[in-house]
Amino acid sequence: MATKGTTGIIGGNALRNRDHNQKVVLDYVRANEPAGRAEIARSCGLSIQAVSNITADLEQQKLLMPDGHRTEGKRGKPALQYRFNPEGAFAIGVELRPDAVVTTALNLSGKKIYNARVPLDDARPTPAIKAVGDEVRKAIEASGFDPKSLLGVGVVMPGPFGDTAISRAGDAVLPDWEEVEPQSAFEQEIGYPVLIENDATAAAVSERVAGVASDLDDFCFVYFGSGIGLGVVTKGHVLRGAFGNAGEIGHIVTQIDGHQCPCGNRGCLETYASRIAARNYLQPFGIDPQSGADFADLVDQRNPHFLAWIDQAAKHLSPVIGTLENLFDPQSIILGGAMPDAVIDALIARLDLPKGSVANRDERACPRVMRGFSGRLTAALGAGAMVIHQTITPNKHSY
Amino acid sequence: MATKGTTGIIGGNALRNRDHNQKVVLDYVRANEPAGRAEIARSCGLSIQAVSNITADLEQQKLLMPDGHRTEGKRGKPALQYRFNPEGAFAIGVELRPDAVVTTALNLSGKKIYNARVPLDDARPTPAIKAVGDEVRKAIEASGFDPKSLLGVGVVMPGPFGDTAISRAGDAVLPDWEEVEPQSAFEQEIGYPVLIENDATAAAVSERVAGVASDLDDFCFVYFGSGIGLGVVTKGHVLRGAFGNAGEIGHIVTQIDGHQCPCGNRGCLETYASRIAARNYLQPFGIDPQSGADFADLVDQRNPHFLAWIDQAAKHLSPVIGTLENLFDPQSIILGGAMPDAVIDALIARLDLPKGSVANRDERACPRVMRGFSGRLTAALGAGAMVIHQTITPNKHSY
DNA sequence: TTTATTTACTCAATTAACTTGAGTTAAGTA
DNA sequence: TACTTAACTCAAGTTAATTGAGTAAATAAA
Numbered sequence: 001m002a003t004k005g006t007t008g009i010i011g012g013n014a015l016r017n018r019d020h021n022q023k024v025v026l027d028y029v030r031a032n033e034p035a036g037r038a039e040i041a042r043s044c045g046l047s048i049q050a051v052s053n054i055t056a057d058l059e060q061q062k063l064l065m066p067d068g069h070r071t072e073g074k075r076g077k078p079a080l081q082y083r084f085n086p087e088g089a090f091a092i093g094v095e096l097r098p099d100a101v102v103t104t105a106l107n108l109s110g111k112k113i114y115n116a117r118v119p120l121d122d123a124r125p126t127p128a129i130k131a132v133g134d135e136v137r138k139a140i141e142a143s144g145f146d147p148k149s150l151l152g153v154g155v156v157m158p159g160p161f162g163d164t165a166i167s168r169a170g171d172a173v174l175p176d177w178e179e180v181e182p183q184s185a186f187e188q189e190i191g192y193p194v195l196i197e198n199d200a201t202a203a204a205v206s207e208r209v210a211g212v213a214s215d216l217d218d219f220c221f222v223y224f225g226s227g228i229g230l231g232v233v234t235k236g237h238v239l240r241g242a243f244g245n246a247g248e249i250g251h252i253v254t255q256i257d258g259h260q261c262p263c264g265n266r267g268c269l270e271t272y273a274s275r276i277a278a279r280n281y282l283q284p285f286g287i288d289p290q291s292g293a294d295f296a297d298l299v300d301q302r303n304p305h306f307l308a309w310i311d312q313a314a315k316h317l318s319p320v321i322g323t324l325e326n327l328f329d330p331q332s333i334i335l336g337g338a339m340p341d342a343v344i345d346a347l348i349a350r351l352d353l354p355k356g357s358v359a360n361r362d363e364r365a366c367p368r369v370m371r372g373f374s375g376r377l378t379a380a381l382g383a384g385a386m387v388i389h390q391t392i393t394p395n396k397h398s399y
Numbered sequence: 400m401a402t403k404g405t406t407g408i409i410g411g412n413a414l415r416n417r418d419h420n421q422k423v424v425l426d427y428v429r430a431n432e433p434a435g436r437a438e439i440a441r442s443c444g445l446s447i448q449a450v451s452n453i454t455a456d457l458e459q460q461k462l463l464m465p466d467g468h469r470t471e472g473k474r475g476k477p478a479l480q481y482r483f484n485p486e487g488a489f490a491i492g493v494e495l496r497p498d499a500v501v502t503t504a505l506n507l508s509g510k511k512i513y514n515a516r517v518p519l520d521d522a523r524p525t526p527a528i529k530a531v532g533d534e535v536r537k538a539i540e541a542s543g544f545d546p547k548s549l550l551g552v553g554v555v556m557p558g559p560f561g562d563t564a565i566s567r568a569g570d571a572v573l574p575d576w577e578e579v580e581p582q583s584a585f586e587q588e589i590g591y592p593v594l595i596e597n598d599a600t601a602a603a604v605s606e607r608v609a610g611v612a613s614d615l616d617d618f619c620f621v622y623f624g625s626g627i628g629l630g631v632v633t634k635g636h637v638l639r640g641a642f643g644n645a646g647e648i649g650h651i652v653t654q655i656d657g658h659q660c661p662c663g664n665r666g667c668l669e670t671y672a673s674r675i676a677a678r679n680y681l682q683p684f685g686i687d688p689q690s691g692a693d694f695a696d697l698v699d700q701r702n703p704h705f706l707a708w709i710d711q712a713a714k715h716l717s718p719v720i721g722t723l724e725n726l727f728d729p730q731s732i733i734l735g736g737a738m739p740d741a742v743i744d745a746l747i748a749r750l751d752l753p754k755g756s757v758a759n760r761d762e763r764a765c766p767r768v769m770r771g772f773s774g775r776l777t778a779a780l781g782a783g784a785m786v787i788h789q790t791i792t793p794n795k796h797s798y
Numbered sequence: 799t800t801t802a803t804t805t806a807c808t809c810a811a812t813t814a815a816c817t818t819g820a821g822t823t824a825a826g827t828a
Numbered sequence: 829t830a831c832t833t834a835a836c837t838c839a840a841g842t843t844a845a846t847t848g849a850g851t852a853a854a855t856a857a858a
Binding site for chain 1: 408409410411412413416419420423424426443444445449616617629631633635638639640641642643644645646647648650651652654655660662663664667718721722723725726727728729730753754755756757793794795
């Protein structure tokens with residue numbers, strides 16, 4: 001028989017249905033805790049009895065916990081309120097960079113409970129995977145959690161994912177990883193489920209699990225790494241595209257016949273508004289910021305050259321944000337990543353958002369652009385958040 | 400109790416699960432017909448017995464039909480092949496324009512079985528809804544189908560959907576519709592389930608139901624109407640955004656300080672590459688194409704002014720297509736809509752797609768850009784296809 | 799030609815998980 | 829104090845899946 005195409009969508013049965021319903025309940029409680037069972041039942045389209053069984057299950061799994069009776073002054077028997085049990089499970093997030101391994105642990109509420117950073121001498125697969133494994137084992141030990149309650153390990157690493165003109169032009173690629181299938185390689189080393197994700201998507205999920213997007217289902221995250229990336233969440237789900245390369249915002253052309261970009265285009269956003277672009281811009285003036293703190297200092301000192309760069313970056317970023325608004329129609333766009341808050345804030349302040357945008361409307365629940373709940377650990381925290389997100393979020397839109 | 404947010408994701412039970420599984424089976428058969436039950440079971444993650452029950456159900460509903468035994472020269476008992484039953488059900492698609500109502504009927508395979516176009520004198524709600532109702536009733540009558548097998552009616556109409564700067568600047572708005580909730584208004588008039596959609600999204604779905612995208616799960620459709628729109632399908636699902644306005648491609652700025660656009664921006668794509676843009680461009684040369692046929696004639700005659708416009712449109716469209724590729728990472732991008740095939744083909748031939756794109760890779764299953772299975776009826780056919788799509792496509796990604 | 803194997807399927811029994819309906823408990827209200 | 833409302837619990841009933849045993853129809857091997 002010829003191989004026929006499959007969409008990956010499969011049928012349901014009682015067990016898979018229970019799995020789905022558990023996630024539906026968890027996702028509701030996540031966004032609305034504390035919540036009673038009757039309330040959950042109404043919101044999730046289930047009977048009270050079903051919700052009772054499910055919460056009992058989740059309580060046994062230590063994912064939910066009861067938290068007293070509340071009534072808010074209403075009639076009737078006060079509902080037993082359920083909450084996430086932050087101590088019930090945890091996740092580990094790793095950022096693998098060419099020069100370092102950053103490791104974090106998060107409790108079920110997405111709160112950071114551990115972080116560490118070690119330099120990496122050799123980023124080729126064998127030593128790097130070993131180093132990540134060692135760091136994960138240290139994190140499990142240091143977390144103080146029962147290792148059995150580890151939900152999984154998320155790993156953020158630079159591409160290449162697939163063979164495209166852009167991934168070949170990547171600036172922070174790991175050496176000799178072309179032939180390695182990272183997920184299974186890490187799972188073999190670590191012995192827990194592993195998720196691989198790019199930095200921007202992980203950061204976006206992080207904002208939803210425990211950041212400014214906790215009650216947003218549609219948003220974009222513009223990630224300032226060494227380049228510039230985009231993570232998109234629509235209807236609570238990550239957008240990955242057909243080949244996992246969705247969100248390549250860095251090579252949108254913002255200036256016809258602009259700067260030459262290694263990708264082959266001219267005038268890519270990344271050549272104007274990214275960490276690398278900033279360093280290239282400042283170099284002629286003898287300024288060479290290395291760390292995030294250096295960039296923050298430049299803002300604090302109101303360095304005129306850096307402020308000029310911010311103006312330039314904002315000029316190129318503004319129409320791209322308009323494009324994102326018009327294409328994805330998100331509730332908001334979040335800026336963050338490996339840049340200090342002060343830089344992101346300055347950039348946001350300089351944005352000149354286009355008037356011709358579907359986001360330009362009178363009643364808005366949140367601003368068109370927000371700064372993320374970021375910090376230097378964004379990528380590693382996001383990696384851990386991916387794991388939590390996966391255990392919590394149902395993969396169905398609606399019946 | 401304060402109103403708590405709901406994602407619209409609800410839990411499952413046996414009945415909803417059956418519904419989902421029916422769609423999973425239908426979607427598999429759609430993409431792989433003819434197919435035997437054992438094959439369906441393997442691909443859909445269900446037991447043979449379950450698939451047997453489901454196909455029996457679907458056969459009774461006249462959505463599937465058996466089509467002989469095939470074995471393709473393999474061992475074992477030949478499987479009874481199932482196919483869509485094109486005569487088992489039908490859908491009606493309507494395009495409501497300020498000046499006309501276009502009505503189509505499609506069988507379950509998405510094939511056009513009826514179409515009609517009547518002028519519309521008065522596009523205000525009351526007369527327009529009445530006119531649509533009359534046309535739908537005519538279509539039911541003329542289709543020759545049992546009215547009970549009508550799955551629903553899709554209606555494509557210009558906005559406004561929500562109150563944004565762009566929808567206010569729309570060029571083809573219907574008068575006095577601000578206060579009307581179109582879906583329930585049409586349902587009341589027609590007595591069947593009604594779906595409202597925009598032209599570009601409907602066209603995209605049409606390509607998936609019975610066009611060049613029938614085996615694509617991730618693609619974009621660039622729709623040339625009076626303006627220019629975008630429909631996006633990811634993982635087989637329509638992307639709508641938080642407020643239903645996703646895909647507003649027309650107001651992406653392609654030229655800094657370019658043409659003034661009614662939306663408030665300068666240099667919007669729509670001011671260069673749209674039907675209106677073409678007419679504005681040609682007017683100074685005394686050329687005034689009215690119909691699609693007029694545009695086709697201009698291509699046939701190799702009219703130098705029109706060819707120059709196509710060059711201009713292609714120049715502005717090319718980077719936007721690169722942007723779509725980088726943001727959505729689709730399998731392909733389809734061009735179509737209310738422009739004759741000859742114009743679309745000429746435009747595609749002139750495109751200069753950016754090298755710096757995740758779509759620029761060596762092994763591709765289909766071209767980066769294709770022409771849609773279009774024709775003048777695209778919008779109305781797409782409206783009907785929405786209905787078929789909805790009855791066929793499961794709304795779950797995967798378990 | 800006969801036998802074995804493979805594959806597709808049917809029938810009957812079992813099972814998981816949700817719903818329904820009949821109480822029970824605990825609060826506010828008249 | 830009695831009534832109402834709301835949140836539950838318990839037991840029975842329902843749906844639609846799975847599982848296991850058996851049958852039918854084809855090719856492949858002996």
